[in-house]
Amino acid sequence: MRWIIALDNGFARISYLCGWVASVALILMVLNVFYDVLARYAFNDVSIAMQEMEWHLFAVVFMLGIAYALRTDGHVRVDVFYDRWGDKAKAWVNLVGALVFVVPFALLIAYYGYSYTMEAYNLGEGSADPGGLPHRWIIKSLIPISAIFMATSGLGMVTQAIRVLKLGESYTGGKSQGGLA
Numbered sequence: 001m002r003w004i005i006a007l008d009n010g011f012a013r014i015s016y017l018c019g020w021v022a023s024v025a026l027i028l029m030v031l032n033v034f035y036d037v038l039a040r041y042a043f044n045d046v047s048i049a050m051q052e053m054e055w056h057l058f059a060v061v062f063m064l065g066i067a068y069a070l071r072t073d074g075h076v077r078v079d080v081f082y083d084r085w086g087d088k089a090k091a092w093v094n095l096v097g098a099l100v101f102v103v104p105f106a107l108l109i110a111y112y113g114y115s116y117t118m119e120a121y122n123l124g125e126g127s128a129d130p131g132g133l134p135h136r137w138i139i140k141s142l143i144p145i146s147a148i149f150m151a152t153s154g155l156g157m158v159t160q161a162i163r164v165l166k167l168g169e170s171y172t173g174g175k176s177q178g179g180l181a
Helices: 002-043 048-071 089-125 142-167
Strands: none
Touching: 002 048, 048 089, 048 142, 089 142
């Protein structure tokens, strides 16, 4: 069962990397908004590109934050029931939920998101506003990329559940004891 621990730790590293990138993007977004507000109200200067960068950074925060939230149990679920269950019941819920919902949904998003991104790339899509950001395909490429990371976190939910079921580990704040947590 060492391979399952190594695999789970690898999935955890990927999810935590997504969380780190989302955190950095959040800091950059706050700085961007601060600059944009300062430029607008103190210097009467407006930059369409900086305004568009705000929602691009928000997309990074949201879409990469999903993978991190799945790994750390920060996502929405009916905790009224889940919190009262034992570790084995939680493991079964996570195992089935990941295999039936998370991974297939993420792969579906990746499949359709790829063609959406390629269409934007082939069209040379950019901002409709003058002075806006060019190369809209770059931010659209985050859709299939984040979906792959979401699928990876879903597989991490599976390996984490197997650790609880087979190795008798317990959930501690959404992380099994033997992992990177």
